[in-house]
Every structure is written in structure tokens, then in C-alpha cells.
Amino acid sequence: MRVLVGGGTGFVGTALTQLLKARGHEVTLVSRQPGPGRITWDELTRSGLPSCDAVVNLAGQNILNPLRRWNETFQKEVLSSRLETTEMLAKAIAKAPQPPQAWILVTGVGVVLGRGGGAIGHMLLPFRLGLGGPIGSGHQFFPWIHIGDLAGILTHALEAGHVHGVLNGVAPASTTTNAEFAQALGAALGRPAFIPVPSTVVQAVFGRERAIMLLEGQKVVPRRTLATGYQYSFPELGTALKEVVA
Template sequence: MRVLLGGGSGFVGSALTQLLRSRGHGVTLVSRQGGQDRITWEELSHSGLPLCDAVVNLAGENVLNPFRRWDDTFCREVFSSRIETTKTFAKAIAEAQQPPRAWVLVTGVGVVLGRGGGAISQMLWPFRLGLGGPLGSGLQPFPWIHIQDLAGIVCHALESESLQGILNGVSPSSNATSNGTFARELAAALGRPALLPVPAWAVRAVFGAERASMLLEGQKVVPKRTLESGYKFLFPELSGALKDIVA
């Protein structure tokens, strides 16, 4: 297939691009900068959709960016980065003479775990130094997914002829994983203790009350339809996923 990928230069996009190309698909990225196998969002908006079989949109500002305050400016950036890019794709698809047969919008997945980026990159050094621990009570759910499985689910959706609807991007064992369990498993994978919980007030101080609630309350999610669709997870269990990432 010829796949047009929005937001493909980031952590998840790079993994998905690599997987798609390894399976024989062509990938063109939509990003801020043009170049080889790339077009810009401005080109997409003005010139329309290039000939393609599938469209995937991964674009979106990281909601939990610890270096940005949750103020009106950042809030607008978070919404705009998702909504405006999706509108641009929707308009281009609607106006295309030969629209793609598949469109995948990636949003609301679990915490993406993988080497060289994502959530793990922010956690590794505190845990390596023995300073890691659960957030708040540690009892809150911690939905997670290995980056290879997130890329795999998107690829599976594109390659399946009649697949429609929502596929939750979380591992099968996420429902039984608490934040405290994750902290202990990560520490064990690194051969370190996880004795220092991060108090709730500190999480609120760094992220702001609204974003902190995402980390301190969590959400139980199960990949029921993902499994029913026939996708086989490479990393269904947390211990195996973490060993692969920190080995």
C-alpha cells in the first residue's frame, strides 16, 4: 500500500514507518518540513491528497510534556495539533477524486513504552539511581502498550479489509497493572529498588491539577475488540515488555 502518515517523524511514527516499510508498504510523511518522501501540512491543505491507499494521523502535542505549563496557550496547542490536522486530512480525503480505502486516527492510547523515547526515556534515570517509585498511592490503573504493538495494531488495521471502529491501544494485561506494579516491575528489570513514592502534591506541582489527575487517577482500559479483530500481541505482559526495552 501507499500510506500517507501525519506526524510520522516522532517516536511512534518512526516505529510505524519502519514496520510498514519492512512489510513492503510505501510511506510518505506529512510534517512541518518537506523533503524526500515528505510533504508539508501546507501542501496537503492547498494541493490536496496525493494518490494513496491509506491515511494515518499520529499528529498531536504531548499532553504530559513536563516542560510545558498547562496554561491557555499550551491547552490550545494540544487541541489544535489534533483537531486541525484531522480536519485537514478529512477535507483532503473528502475532496480527493480517488479517496483512500483506509483511514486510521491514533488517539487516546495507553502509555507507550519503547527504547529511545516516550515515557520510559523520562523515567529511566531516576529508576537507575534507585529514586523511582509509584505516583501518589500507586493503586491507580496504569494502561500501557509496547511501541511495537502500537505500530503493529495500526498496521493490522490497515491490512485488514473489513475492520472498522475503535481498537484500544493497550496491552491485554493493562487492566491488572497499577502504577505501583509498573514501578516495581521497572525497578526489577533494572535491578534497582523502587522505594520512593512521588507524593501527589509533587505531581500536581509539576503537571498542574488537570493533567495530574490523569496520572493520579488512571483509567481501566481493555483491548477487547483489538483481540477479537485477530491481532496477536508481541508483548502482552509487562515484565517481558520492560525486559525488551531496558536490556
């Protein structure tokens, strides 16, 4: 298939592009910067949708970027980066003489575990130094997914004609608590992991609204993802983390 990927230059987009190409698909990225195998968002608006069989939108500011203060400016950026890109693609699809067969939006997934990026990139240094531990109480649920499985679910959704509706991008063992996750990461690195990060520190770094996401957690089970027939490569946390830190 010819697949157009919005925001495909980031951590998840790179993994998805590699998998799609490995499976014989042709990939064009939509990004802010021009380059080989890419079109810009301006070109998309000006010239319309290039000929393609499927469209995936991964574009969006990282909500939990610890380097950005949670103020009105950043909140607007987070919203517009998702809404505007989705609207641009939707309009281009609606105008296309031959619209694609598949249209996928990625709006909410578990903590993505993978080498060289994602949330784990911020966690590794303190854990390697033996300073890692649970966030807040540690009792909150901590949904996660290996990047190979996130790319795999997206590819499965594109290739299988029967997949429709909302799929949760989390691992089947995602009823992990934050404390269990910290212990498993410490074990994968051969380091202790019992120094908790107080909730006051999390609120100071991320702001009260964002801190809720980390301190309260959410229990997510991928029932529909499993029901579509997707086979996870990394269903268990221990093996997922060992692959990431190897």
C-alpha cells in the same frame, strides 16, 4: 499499499514507518518540515491528497510534556494540533478523486514503552539511580503498550479489511496498577523502586487537571483489539520492559 502518515516524524511515527516499510508498504509523511519522502501540511492544503491507499493521523502535541506549563496557550496547542491536522486530512480525503480505502486516527493510547523515547525516557534516570517508585497512592490503573504492538495494531488495522471502529491501544495485561508498574520497571533494571512521588509534586509539575490523568488512572481492556485477531508481541509487562531497557 501507499500509506500517508500525518505527524509521522515522532516516536510512534518512526516505529510505524519502519514496520510498514518492512512489510512492503510505501510511506509518505506529512510534517511541518519538507524533506525526502515527505510533504508539508501547507502542500497538503494547497495541492490536495497525494495518491494513496490509506491515511493515518498521529499528529498531536504530547499532553504530558513536563517541560510545558498547563496554561491556556498550551491547552489550545494540544487541541489545535489534533483537530486542525485531522480536519486538513479529512478535507483532502473528501476532495480526492480516488479516496483511500482506510482512514485511521490515533487519539488515545496507553503509556507507550519503547527504546529511545516516549514516557519511559523520562522515567529511566530516577529508576536507574534507585530513586523510582509509584506515583501518588500507586493503586491507580496504569494502561501501557509496547511501541512494537502499537505500530502492529495500526498496521493490522490497515491490512485487515474487516477492522472498523474504535480499538484500544493498550496491552492485554493493562490492568496493571502504577505500583506494579514501578516494581516491574525496578526489577527490569535490577534496582529498588519504592520511593513514591507524592501527589502534591505531580500536581506542581503537571498542574491539577493533567495530574488527574496520572493520579487517578483508567482501567482499559483491549477487547475489540483482540477480537480483530491481532496477536500481541509483548502482552506481558515484564517482557516488554526487559526489551526496552536491554
